[in-house]
Amino acid sequence: MSESHNAVGSVDHARIERAVREILEAIGEDPSRDGLVDTPSRVARMYAEVFRGLHEDPRVHMQTKFEVEHRELVLVRDIRFYSMCEHHLVPFFGRAHVGYVPGKDGTVAGLSKFARLVEGYAARPQVQERLTSQIADAIHEELQAHGTIVVLQAEHLCMAMRGVKSPNAETVTSAVRGSLQSNAATRSEAMSLILTGLHH
Numbered sequence: 001m002s003e004s005h006n007a008v009g010s011v012d013h014a015r016i017e018r019a020v021r022e023i024l025e026a027i028g029e030d031p032s033r034d035g036l037v038d039t040p041s042r043v044a045r046m047y048a049e050v051f052r053g054l055h056e057d058p059r060v061h062m063q064t065k066f067e068v069e070h071r072e073l074v075l076v077r078d079i080r081f082y083s084m085c086e087h088h089l090v091p092f093f094g095r096a097h098v099g100y101v102p103g104k105d106g107t108v109a110g111l112s113k114f115a116r117l118v119e120g121y122a123a124r125p126q127v128q129e130r131l132t133s134q135i136a137d138a139i140h141e142e143l144q145a146h147g148t149i150v151v152l153q154a155e156h157l158c159m160a161m162r163g164v165k166s167p168n169a170e171t172v173t174s175a176v177r178g179s180l181q182s183n184a185a186t187r188s189e190a191m192s193l194i195l196t197g198l199h200h
């Protein structure tokens, strides 16, 4: 399954500025007061940054690949990420752990590219489940991996600072593909390597 990439156009700064001024007025603030006068343009620049992933295809990072002899697990643990919950447009953030077993050609990508891949998909309005499976599908398909595992642990500010107010809740999601899905022994080996690194 490949991701549906629905990037259209680019970020419209002027439009965000108008909208932020509207919101400020709607909450009963005065957008012309000193402290707020530059806020709409700041928010526009910030949104362009935190939603930059809408205008790029993170799979490009998996395309600078090369071949090695290694045919066993490669695991990059503790990749910090920040994303924006698409339900409330507030952050969720935490750590991503990505692992894969190279396919028969021994195709691998540079280690930093996994952090770039996570970053690219995180920089969109997201839900944690989709973020997890987009990362897994990109690795599995682009590297033609034998098996792939992605685990994300995150705190959602929409659950912490508002609504149910459960600040210590942590959401863990996983996506497994290929041999790491079908082979219980390799999956539990990968999972225990990931779990020994889980911390708060």
Ligand SMILES: Nc1nc2c(ncn2[C@@H]2O[C@H](COP(=O)(O)OP(=O)(O)OP(=O)(O)O)[C@@H](O)[C@H]2O)c(=O)[nH]1
Binding pocket: 085, 086, 087, 126, 127, 128, 129, 156, 158, 159, 162, 163, 164
């Ligand atoms: N599955 C999933 N749910 C999420 C994610 N981020 C936020 N949510 C949830 O999305 C749901 C939206 O629920 P709604 O009832 O439409 O919105 P709401 O009235 O603001 O809900 P509350 O947060 O319960 O106050 C909430 O339960 C959130 O916790 C995510 O990444 N994955």
Ligand SMILES: [Zn+2]
Binding pocket: 085, 086, 087, 088, 089, 090, 156, 158, 159
């Ligand atoms: Zn939310």
